[in-house]
Amino acid sequence: MSVTVTQETYDSVVIGAGVLGCSVAYALARDGRRVCVVDRNASAGSGSTSASSAIVRYNYSTFAGVASAWESAHIWRDWAHHLGTGEGTGLARFIKTGGLSLDAPGQDRQKVLGLFDRVGVPYEVWDEARLRERMPLLDTGRHHPPKAITDDAFWDDPTGSLTGYWTPDSGFIDDPQLAARNLMDAAVRHGARFRFRSPVVRVDRTHGADGTGRVAGIGLADGTVLSAPVVVNVAGPHSGAVNGLAGVTDGFRVRTRPLRQEVHEVRAPEGYGPDGAGPLVADLDLGTYFRGTPSGGIIVGGTEPECDVLQWLDDPDDYGVHPSRAVHDAQLYRAARRLPTLTVPGTPRGTAGVYDVSDDWIPVYDRTDLPGYYVAIGSSGNQFKNAPVVGRYLAAIISACEDGRDHDTDPVEVDLPRTGHRVDLSHYSRLRTVNRDSSFSVMG
Numbered sequence: 001m002s003v004t005v006t007q008e009t010y011d012s013v014v015i016g017a018g019v020l021g022c023s024v025a026y027a028l029a030r031d032g033r034r035v036c037v038v039d040r041n042a043s044a045g046s047g048s049t050s051a052s053s054a055i056v057r058y059n060y061s062t063f064a065g066v067a068s069a070w071e072s073a074h075i076w077r078d079w080a081h082h083l084g085t086g087e088g089t090g091l092a093r094f095i096k097t098g099g100l101s102l103d104a105p106g107q108d109r110q111k112v113l114g115l116f117d118r119v120g121v122p123y124e125v126w127d128e129a130r131l132r133e134r135m136p137l138l139d140t141g142r143h144h145p146p147k148a149i150t151d152d153a154f155w156d157d158p159t160g161s162l163t164g165y166w167t168p169d170s171g172f173i174d175d176p177q178l179a180a181r182n183l184m185d186a187a188v189r190h191g192a193r194f195r196f197r198s199p200v201v202r203v204d205r206t207h208g209a210d211g212t213g214r215v216a217g218i219g220l221a222d223g224t225v226l227s228a229p230v231v232v233n234v235a236g237p238h239s240g241a242v243n244g245l246a247g248v249t250d251g252f253r254v255r256t257r258p259l260r261q262e263v264h265e266v267r268a269p270e271g272y273g274p275d276g277a278g279p280l281v282a283d284l285d286l287g288t289y290f291r292g293t294p295s296g297g298i299i300v301g302g303t304e305p306e307c308d309v310l311q312w313l314d315d316p317d318d319y320g321v322h323p324s325r326a327v328h329d330a331q332l333y334r335a336a337r338r339l340p341t342l343t344v345p346g347t348p349r350g351t352a353g354v355y356d357v358s359d360d361w362i363p364v365y366d367r368t369d370l371p372g373y374y375v376a377i378g379s380s381g382n383q384f385k386n387a388p389v390v391g392r393y394l395a396a397i398i399s400a401c402e403d404g405r406d407h408d409t410d411p412v413e414v415d416l417p418r419t420g421h422r423v424d425l426s427h428y429s430r431l432r433t434v435n436r437d438s439s440f441s442v443m444g
């Protein structure tokens, strides 16, 4: 019996229809490439993007991090124009809340504020009196280092008081999955095709007579072959597995690993921000972060304090998808120390998602040793906000490399038109030595 194999040919195949994959697809399609995006899930943005807190903040530890976030914020604020569509319903919205970052040992505030000055991100430095005046619901006590709530010392009195800095332009995107769908729709308007329920099981390559080769396309679980001279791995927490299919893993100095994460939602205390626009608070003193939600709640996440055991996964599909009592209580009680009028509910409510964490918590946007095979991976719990520029970064790298430039030795730079900065994309190289400037946490 003969088996019919369906074969289709494209200029580029993107593996993964999360917010980053859809952004890459949109940028490539806008450049005139015939793009096919494949995803094993049933819809765009239903992987780790759907669990995202979607916070838009600017306090990264590197110039590229701050500049990318600041440029992206300008795009989020002008989303309809970026997508080439009219304003109206059905678009994700940027909700500006302002964001407070509390000072903590190990956080180099001067370095971050220096980067803000260089990039042009507005901020105010708050002493304790200003903190109390501007955010009266917050307890300003210093508790560092963060402790497990099972440790009696967690309940100790504070050892001093806090200061911090405020970025008035911080906020969040109200629906991260919708943002991915918006990018998908924009890519489709430029001719891109999306195939859902289509797991990639093979990355194909050609073998040249001289022993070299290049990517030739991918194979799907149903036997379909998609031929393309360019394949981009944007598989989120599955990035390592897909790199394994392509046989490129050994060419990476910076590796990626899946890490389980929980985010919890509770009712906001009375007076926490107007109309669901309660500000973002990044609290590395206690090891938590929280922000308001449009429905009058607060979502609470963690910042990987040393006292917590991180839940690294061998298999990104094999994890508890429901929030656990232990993580819920740890994150909520930390938040409640900072916001004493917050009620910690008896039943955990929230979501568990998976970060795709690189060795230095900075993503890898790069070519690989297999010509034609590219990656946008290692987003480390902090790249949702940068999705608008990441598509452009990959399109620039792909265009240059396919034109014969060696991005490893002659790095591509990208101009950011809305803010006037230029980012050297070697910052995101797979060949970098681990970046010691990083916070080595979700802060990037």
Ligand SMILES: Cc1cc2nc3c(=O)[nH]c(=O)nc-3n(C[C@H](O)[C@H](O)[C@H](O)COP(=O)(O)OP(=O)(O)OC[C@H]3O[C@@H](n4cnc5c(N)ncnc54)[C@H](O)[C@@H]3O)c2cc1C
Pocket (backbone or CB within 6 Å): 015, 016, 017, 018, 019, 020, 021, 022, 038, 039, 040, 041, 045, 046, 047, 048, 049, 050, 051, 052, 053, 054, 055, 056, 198, 199, 200, 201, 234, 235, 236, 237, 238, 242, 261, 262, 263, 352, 353, 354, 355, 376, 379, 380, 381, 382, 383, 384, 385, 386
């Ligand atoms: C709990 C949580 C909170 C976060 N909070 C923030 C935040 O506040 N701010 C911020 O900036 N960032 C945040 N992030 C990070 C941000 O959400 C991610 O960086 C971003 O969503 C990653 O998008 P992606 O497209 O790379 O991955 P994903 O959305 O995971 O998409 C990858 C896609 O690849 C598909 N795929 C995988 N393997 C295959 C295969 N073999 N074949 C076909 N398809 C495949 C998957 O089905 C999936 O749809 C958070 C992340 C999590 C998990």
